[in-house]
Amino acid sequence: MKDILKKVTESQVWKSVFRHGYADETKNRMLQIRSNVFLHLHPFKMPRHAFKIRFTWCMGGVTFFLFLIEVITGLLLMFYYRPVTEYAYLDMKFLEFDVPFGIILRNIHRWGAHAMVATVMVHMLRVFLTGSYKPPREFNWVVGVILLVLTLLLSFTGYLLPWDQLAFWAITVGSNMARATPILGHEGPFAIVDKYNDVRFALLGGTDVGASALLRFYVLHIMLLPLVAIILMAVHFWRIRKDGGISRPL
Amino acid sequence: MNGLVKGINMEAAETKKEDKESATGKQDTEYVWPDLVFKEYLAVVAVTALMLLWALMVNAPLRELANPGLTENPAKAPWYFLGLQELLVYFDPWMAGVVLPSLIITGLIAVPYIDTNTKGVGEYALSLRKFAVYNYLFGFIMWWVLIVIGTFLRGPNWNFYWPWESWEIHKEVEQALVFQPAWGPAFLGIYFLAGFVVPWLTSRYLREKGFLRYSIIMLHLLIMYFVPVKIVLRLVFNVRYVWAAPWFNI
Numbered sequence: 001m002k003d004i005l006k007k008v009t010e011s012q013v014w015k016s017v018f019r020h021g022y023a024d025e026t027k028n029r030m031l032q033i034r035s036n037v038f039l040h041l042h043p044f045k046m047p048r049h050a051f052k053i054r055f056t057w058c059m060g061g062v063t064f065f066l067f068l069i070e071v072i073t074g075l076l077l078m079f080y081y082r083p084v085t086e087y088a089y090l091d092m093k094f095l096e097f098d099v100p101f102g103i104i105l106r107n108i109h110r111w112g113a114h115a116m117v118a119t120v121m122v123h124m125l126r127v128f129l130t131g132s133y134k135p136p137r138e139f140n141w142v143v144g145v146i147l148l149v150l151t152l153l154l155s156f157t158g159y160l161l162p163w164d165q166l167a168f169w170a171i172t173v174g175s176n177m178a179r180a181t182p183i184l185g186h187e188g189p190f191a192i193v194d195k196y197n198d199v200r201f202a203l204l205g206g207t208d209v210g211a212s213a214l215l216r217f218y219v220l221h222i223m224l225l226p227l228v229a230i231i232l233m234a235v236h237f238w239r240i241r242k243d244g245g246i247s248r249p250l
Numbered sequence: 251m252n253g254l255v256k257g258i259n260m261e262a263a264e265t266k267k268e269d270k271e272s273a274t275g276k277q278d279t280e281y282v283w284p285d286l287v288f289k290e291y292l293a294v295v296a297v298t299a300l301m302l303l304w305a306l307m308v309n310a311p312l313r314e315l316a317n318p319g320l321t322e323n324p325a326k327a328p329w330y331f332l333g334l335q336e337l338l339v340y341f342d343p344w345m346a347g348v349v350l351p352s353l354i355i356t357g358l359i360a361v362p363y364i365d366t367n368t369k370g371v372g373e374y375a376l377s378l379r380k381f382a383v384y385n386y387l388f389g390f391i392m393w394w395v396l397i398v399i400g401t402f403l404r405g406p407n408w409n410f411y412w413p414w415e416s417w418e419i420h421k422e423v424e425q426a427l428v429f430q431p432a433w434g435p436a437f438l439g440i441y442f443l444a445g446f447v448v449p450w451l452t453s454r455y456l457r458e459k460g461f462l463r464y465s466i467i468m469l470h471l472l473i474m475y476f477v478p479v480k481i482v483l484r485l486v487f488n489v490r491y492v493w494a495a496p497w498f499n500i
Contacts, residue, residue, distance in 0.1 A: 032283040045280060045282065049373075065294055065297055104302075131379065141362045166322070168316035249372045
């Protein structure tokens with residue numbers, strides 16, 4: 001048995017996948033991080049206070065993980081959902097009553113979105129309270145603020161997709177605000193536009209929440225906003241490392 | 251394998267330096283593998299379990315099919331926007347829906363550039379940065395308080411209902427509001443003028459930031475604190491607008 005194990009772990013195939021052993025020695029601890037595409041986000045070493053949950057609250061990491069959950073569940077939901085007014089609501093019912101585990105899939109996606117909005121805000125509070133936006137980390141804070149806005153927009157665009165009364169009226173209330181935009185909304189101060197070419201029209205693709213709004217929100221929700229969010233997340237994580245790592249007292 | 255080894259050597263050299271600093275007490279660092287990675291793994295397991303449990307116990311809401319002819323009463327935006335919707339009681343839509351949220355975003359983006367205090371990085375040293383922490387927490391808490399009011403305490407016609415009150419109970423129509431009290435415009439003028447000039451004259455801390463930073467800080471802070479001021483004016487003094495201009499009302 002031992003011989004077989006040894007033969008397997010020393011074979012070319014095995015070694016091409018697993019580059020190093022797991023013995024608890026300094027070199028392996030470094031290789032573990034260095035040779036793993038997911039873990040190489042980390043530095044080899046970090047200040048000890050940054051390991052403590054009472055310092056980080058783990059909120060940035062949890063937000064990222066919730067985003068991954070949203071991507072996976074969202075992708076699976078796309079197999080069952082059609083963003084047209086004739087089918088959107090029926091597809092929700094289909095998910096609830098016919099698709100195996102469909103309701104759980106939708107529940108996780110829905111509650112995960114709510115949770116993500118909350119964890120993003122709490123993460124921001126932690127970063128503020130530890131003064132982690134101060135030089136040289138100013139720009140990463142700005143990226144974070146944009147990511148906060150993107151999270152809200154992602155959640156808001158997803159809110160319309162079930163096409164039920166809750167969704168319809170929530171988006172109606174929300175998008176009505178855009179009417180009042182100064183200069184660019186048709187009911188706002190100093191309006192230079194009418195209801196057929198103001199910002200609300202651009203958002204909804206019409207004067208009311210209808211078929212084109214549903215399609216627009218869908219495309220924003222599943223493609224454009226996640227794409228921008230992913231790019232900015234890459235910048236956000238990269239800049240943590242490049243701006244001196246996790247914040248520490250001077 | 252060569253590139254990997256080269257990279258390892260470079261980072262290992264850096265780590266060695268950190269080791270040295272660690273040994274001499276300059277820096278207290280620890281290897282990320284396995285301590286931190288293990289904690290991250292635990293967080294992932296915990297969040298997954300929590301989301302699964304949540305999804306199993308509570309179903310995501312799904313009401314009747316969207317019906318543009320049947321207005322929901324109350325029609326509520328998603329919870330994270332209910333603080334802004336709650337402000338519609340006190341402000342016109344161009345303020346509550348556009349100007350105030352825009353100022354939240356610009357104010358947050360400006361934070362690292364207007365906070366010139368370099369103390370309190372990487373630790374919860376709140377007493378070293380009282381001005382920043384006090385004002386941030388004020389806005390953060392107000393944001394959540396308004397969300398709670400909008401989510402749990404508003405019923406049909408956006409009337410105020412305690413959680414134990416039935417929405418069936420008819421609420422008296424609000425008593426008549428003063429459209430614009432005679433002292434309104436003067437009050438508004440004095441609030442912003444005094445609010446801008448007095449801190450400049452009395453606070454060396456704020457003066458030392460320079461006029462541009464000071465202006466950005468005070469613009470955001472005065473408008474932020476105007477929100478509770480307007481709430482009091484409306485609830486206690488029945489004021490609808492402090493200033494009704496031909497172009498917009500405040």
